[in-house]
Amino acid sequence: MSADPNVKKTPLHDVHRDLGANLVDFAGYLxxxxYASETAEHKAVRTGAGLFDLSHMGEIFLVGPGAGAALDHALVGNLSPMAVGKARYTMICGHNGGVLDDLIVYRLADETWLVVANAANAATVLGELTERAAGFDAVVEDRSDSYALIALQGPRAQSILEGFTGAPLADLRYYAILADKVAGVDALVARTGYTGEDGFELFVDAADAVRLWGELAAVEGVVPAGLSARDTLRLEAGMPLYGNELTTETTPFEAGLGRVVKLDKPVDFVGKAVLAAQAQTPVGRRLVGLVARGRRAPRKGYEVVASDGTPVGVVTSGAPSPTLGKPIAMAYLDSGVGETDLAVDVRGRREPVDVVALPFYKRS
Incomplete structure (x- = not known):
C-alpha cells in the first residue's frame, strides 16, 4: 500500500480495505x-459476474448548443449526429496523429455530453477539451470528483441488475445509456465495459457508492474484481490499454483502430492532416496477437525476434490467459515482417509464438 499522501482514494476505499484487497497506486489513485485470487476473479467475470470499482476514471461534461460541434473538432469521431442515449468509442489525438487518450463519449441530452477519460490522462483530456472548445458555444466541466463508477460485468450481469431496477435493461443495447434508479440510487446505467463480456457501468453520486456496491456485492455469486483481472480480461478481448498499445507516438491506424477516425466529417479536427495521409499509405507497423507455444508469458517490452534473432517487433501487453490456458500477448510487428517462425525473447530465451487474429476471446 502506498504511503504517498498525494495518492487519492476512491469513495469505495474503505470497502476495499475491509475486503482485504491488495491496494496499489494506479494513476494517482489507491x-x-x-482481493484474493486474480484468476478466480477473472473466471467469475467470464462465467458469472464481477464487480469493479472504476471511480478513478475521469468524467468530463460538455454542455451547451455547441457541445457536439466542439467534440467533432476536438476528437477523431463524428459525434454530433449521435442520438441521445447512445455512446461511442473514440480518441483524442495530437497534431502528430498520436493518441492522447481513448475515450467513451455518451450523449445524455440534446446539449449534454459525458466524456469518460482514463485516470492517467484525465487532466490532459480536460485541458485539451477546454482549449479546443474555445470559440464554440459550450462549457467544459470536470465532475470527476462528484462521481463514483461501478461496473457489473459478466453473463449474469443483466439478470442481477434487473433485481435492483425497473429500467428496461433488455432493451438497452450495447453502447447505450439511460438514467434510472438502481437499488434506490440515482444512476446513469451504461451498457459498456472493458472485459469482453456483457455488462453495465453505473455512474452514481460519490456519496451513494458504498450503498450501491454493498447491495450488488451481497448477491450470491457476485465477486469483487481488481485491476489484475480487468487487465487479463481486456487482453483476452483484444482491447487496447493506454500506455501499452496506445501512446502519444502511436496513431489509431497503427493500432488497427483506423475505423474510429472519421475523415469525411464536415468539421476539421486536430491531427486530421497526418491521419488522412496515413489512411492512404501503409503504416510502418501493425498490432497483432501472439499465442505462446510454451508456458512462459511474453511481457510488455519484450522483443519479438525472427528465426535468426533479428528484432522485428515489441510486445505491448502479455499474460497467462485463464480462459485459453496458455500465455497470450499483443505486439507491434514491423512493416513487411512475416507471421511465421517468430519468437519472443523472454529473459534471453527464445520462446516460439504463433501470430493470431485479435481478439483472442469473443463471447458467444
Missing part, C-alpha cells in the same frame, strides 16, 4: 489490484 486501487484494488486483487
Amino acid at each position: 486501487m484494488p489490484l486483487r
Whole structure:
C-alpha cells in the first residue's frame, strides 16, 4: 500500500480495505489490484459476474448548443449526429496523429455530453477539451470528483441488475445509456465495459457508492474484481490499454483502430492532416496477437525476434490467459515482417509464438 499522501482514494476505499484487497497506486489513485485470487476473479467475470470499482476514471461534461460541434473538432469521431442515449468509442489525438487518450463519449441530452477519460490522462483530456472548445458555444466541466463508477460485468450481469431496477435493461443495447434508479440510487446505467463480456457501468453520486456496491456485492455469486483481472480480461478481448498499445507516438491506424477516425466529417479536427495521409499509405507497423507455444508469458517490452534473432517487433501487453490456458500477448510487428517462425525473447530465451487474429476471446 502506498504511503504517498498525494495518492487519492476512491469513495469505495474503505470497502476495499475491509475486503482485504491488495491496494496499489494506479494513476494517482489507491486501487484494488486483487482481493484474493486474480484468476478466480477473472473466471467469475467470464462465467458469472464481477464487480469493479472504476471511480478513478475521469468524467468530463460538455454542455451547451455547441457541445457536439466542439467534440467533432476536438476528437477523431463524428459525434454530433449521435442520438441521445447512445455512446461511442473514440480518441483524442495530437497534431502528430498520436493518441492522447481513448475515450467513451455518451450523449445524455440534446446539449449534454459525458466524456469518460482514463485516470492517467484525465487532466490532459480536460485541458485539451477546454482549449479546443474555445470559440464554440459550450462549457467544459470536470465532475470527476462528484462521481463514483461501478461496473457489473459478466453473463449474469443483466439478470442481477434487473433485481435492483425497473429500467428496461433488455432493451438497452450495447453502447447505450439511460438514467434510472438502481437499488434506490440515482444512476446513469451504461451498457459498456472493458472485459469482453456483457455488462453495465453505473455512474452514481460519490456519496451513494458504498450503498450501491454493498447491495450488488451481497448477491450470491457476485465477486469483487481488481485491476489484475480487468487487465487479463481486456487482453483476452483484444482491447487496447493506454500506455501499452496506445501512446502519444502511436496513431489509431497503427493500432488497427483506423475505423474510429472519421475523415469525411464536415468539421476539421486536430491531427486530421497526418491521419488522412496515413489512411492512404501503409503504416510502418501493425498490432497483432501472439499465442505462446510454451508456458512462459511474453511481457510488455519484450522483443519479438525472427528465426535468426533479428528484432522485428515489441510486445505491448502479455499474460497467462485463464480462459485459453496458455500465455497470450499483443505486439507491434514491423512493416513487411512475416507471421511465421517468430519468437519472443523472454529473459534471453527464445520462446516460439504463433501470430493470431485479435481478439483472442469473443463471447458467444
